[in-house]
Amino acid sequence: MSQITPYIDIHSHGNKKTEAGIVAIQNLLAGEMIPEFSEGFFSVGIHPWQLEEGNLDQLKQQFQNSVKNPQVIAIGEAGLDKAIKTPLEEQIPVFRMQIEMAEEIKKPLIIHAVRAFGEIIQLRKSTKAKAIWIVHGFRGGPETALQLLNHGIFLSFGSVLLKEDEKLNSALRLVPNEQLFLETDESSCNIEEVYQKAAIYRKQSLDVLKSAIFANFARYFTK
Numbered sequence: 097m098s099q100i101t102p103y104i105d106i107h108s109h110g111n112k113k114t115e116a117g118i119v120a121i122q123n124l125l126a127g128e129m130i131p132e133f134s135e136g137f138f139s140v141g142i143h144p145w146q147l148e149e150g151n152l153d154q155l156k157q158q159f160q161n162s163v164k165n166p167q168v169i170a171i172g173e174a175g176l177d178k179a180i181k182t183p184l185e186e187q188i189p190v191f192r193m194q195i196e197m198a199e200e201i202k203k204p205l206i207i208h209a210v211r212a213f214g215e216i217i218q219l220r221k222s223t224k225a226k227a228i229w230i231v232h233g234f235r236g237g238p239e240t241a242l243q244l245l246n247h248g249i250f251l252s253f254g255s256v257l258l259k260e261d262e263k264l265n266s267a268l269r270l271v272p273n274e275q276l277f278l279e280t281d282e283s284s285c286n287i288e289e290v291y292q293k294a295a296i297y298r299k300q301s302l303d304v305l306k307s308a309i310f311a312n313f314a315r316y317f318t319k
Contacts, residue, residue: 101303101306101307101310102117102118102119102306102310103117103118103119103287103288103291103306104119104120104277104278104287104309104310104312104313105118105119105120105121105278105279105280105287106121106206106230106232106252106277106278106279106313107121107123107139107173107206107230107232107233107252107254107277107279107280107281108120108121108122108123108279108280108281109122109123109281109282110122110282118287119137119313120136120137120280120287121137121138121139121169121170121317122136122137122138122139123138123139123140123141123172123173123206124138124139124140124162125140125141125142125143125146126140126141126142126143126146126155126156126158126159126162127146127154127155127158128140130162130165130167130168134167135167136167137167137169137317138165138167138168138169138170139168139169139170139171139172139173139206140159140162140163140168140171140172141159141171141172141173141174141194141206142155142156142159142174142190142194143173143174143175143208144174144175144176144177144180144182144187144190144191144208145177145180147182147186147187147190148180148181148182152190156190156193159194159197160197163197163201163203168203169203169204169317169318170203170204170205170206170317171194171197171198171201171203171204171205171206172194172204172205172206172207172208172230172232173206173207173208173232174190174191174194174195174205174206174207174208175187175191175207175208175209175210175212175216176188176191176208176209176210176212176215176216177208177209177210177211177212178210178211178212179210179211180210184212184215188215188219191219192219192223195219195223195225195227196223198225198227199223199225199226199227202227203227203317204227204228204229204230204316204317205225205227205228205229205230206230206232206252207229207230207231207232207249208232208233209231213231213236213240213243213244216229216231216244216249217243217244217247217249220247220248220249221247228248228250228316229248229249229250230249230250230251230252230277231244231249231250231251231252232252232254232277232279232281233252233253233254233256233279233281234251234252234253234264234267235256235264236264236267237263237264237266237267238263238266238267238270240267241267241270241271242270245270245271245272245275248275249275250275250276250277250312251267251271251275251276251277252276252277252278252279253268253276253277253278253279253290253294254278254279254280254281254283254290255280255281255283255285255289255290257290257293257294257297258285258289258290258293265297268294268297268298269297269298269299273304273305273308273309273312274308274312275312276308276309276312277309277312277313278290278291278294278309291305291306
């Protein structure tokens, strides 16, 4: 099974080399172009950090143009970040706009969240969104994980799993197969390493883990 089921890297950056047996979704910021002649998959979104540039109208237009590309199979990363200068009240309308786009085109929403899980859960409830939401690069503990999972939000774990963090590992063990993804994000590690650690912490075989995440990808990211 492990020889025919690909690794799914749900969130990556930097035009990483595509290798046999790996399906990676490369993240683009609004305004970044899909590389010419690329046959890969992409997500595109207005990141909260981009709001400090002050060109929101242009970013919105670039975002709306990019999501029409058939290679864009997810929205994001979008979200809320309390660690930046841009006030939350300015971030929320931009995040809400991307929530609405994900609903309109029926594609998953990949979320950047920094100390804003309560607000994200509230928006999930108030918008009654049906598209799947994935908090990428999750680093929280079991309690936060359960709150998100109980509201139908998926979690994706990255290279931080390579460190010995029992609080995070406890959160990882709580996630049902049906709400789990893995990623490399901006790290230099490879996705195989992340899967191997996740399998160990979850006490699952690598084959079972790969099959479960591939099933999630096939169900929500492909038509």
